[in-house]
Amino acid sequence: MRIESVMLFAAGFGTRMGALTRERPKPLIEVGGRALIDHALDLVRAAGVGRIVVNAHYRAGQIIDHFRDSDVTVTVEAPDILDTGGGLRAALPLTGAGPLFTMNTDAVWDGPNPLDLLARAWRPGEMGALLLCAPPARAIGHDGAGDFRVDDAGRATRGAGLVYTGVQILETGLLAEVEEEAFSLNQVWDRMIARGALHALPYPGRWCDVGHPGGIALAEDMLAGRDV
Incomplete structure (x- = not known):
């Protein structure tokens, strides 16, 4: 199925980056001479996502x-x-109701396009x-033992196993069930887990977390093909 929209998350304070985010937002920190968010945008464009x-x-x-002067809406x-x-719920008039991609902007990838x-x-009607x-x-x-366990049918529950990479396809209907104005997508995932609608897919390549200062050198080494 073709997914037409993506939401790139770039609003956070980047506190784990310390002094590096004192004067600039984390998505504009450079890895390999390019802003983190541009690494994410390369994948989005290669996948043909139009919105x-x-x-x-x-x-x-x-x-x-x-x-x-770009086609990206901020x-x-x-x-x-x-x-x-x-943030996603507030942006729905711009993204459309979904399903859509959401993508964190503090990671780089070595392998097939995650989108x-x-x-x-993606299996519409079965997956939330x-x-x-x-x-x-x-x-x-x-670091850590992972965020989700996955059964033989691909259904995900909380627990040690796989690490969430910050990229997903999401049906947006359950956003309306949350009363708070500011809330994490974890609340939506928990509702999906209760209904057996949260699924996960293992990534066959390598993914580097650049949410902390040490991740910059690791990401650059990974992109250059050096051992990490």
């Missing part, structure tokens, strides 16, 4: 300037940041969301 929406809050003016969350769920993999595996997850051995720069 691209970016949310912004912290240092929003820099995000707006970065995409000036939506600013103000006065308060809305978290992933609230293509998700689109090929399809998360792309990495086995811990392929999750560079990420």
Whole structure:
């Protein structure tokens, strides 16, 4: 199934980056000479996604300037940041109702296009969301035992196993069930888990978490084909 829209999350404060985000938002930190968000955008364009929406809050003016004179739509969350769920729900007039991709902008990839993999595996009517997850051995720069367990049918539940990479296809209908204005997509996933509608797909390549300063060098080494 062809997915026509993507929401790129770029509103966060990037506190794990410390001094690197004192004067600029995390998505504009460079890896290999290019902004993190441009690495994500390369994958979006290669997958042929036509409607691209970016949310912004912290240092929003820099995000707006970065995409000036482009086909990317920037939506600013103000006065308060809305978290992933609230931010996506507020952007639905721009993205359309879905299903759509959502993508974090603090990672780089070495392997097949993650959006293509998700689109090929998506089963509308059966899945409420399809998360792309990495086995811990392929999750560079990420500590921990994982976020989700996956059964033989691909259904996901909470627990050690696979690491969520920040990319998914999501049906947006359950966003309306959450009463809070600002909320995490974790609330939507929990509702899907209760209904057996949350699914996950393992990523066969390598994924590098660049949400912390040490991830920059690891990502650059990975992209250059060096051992990490």
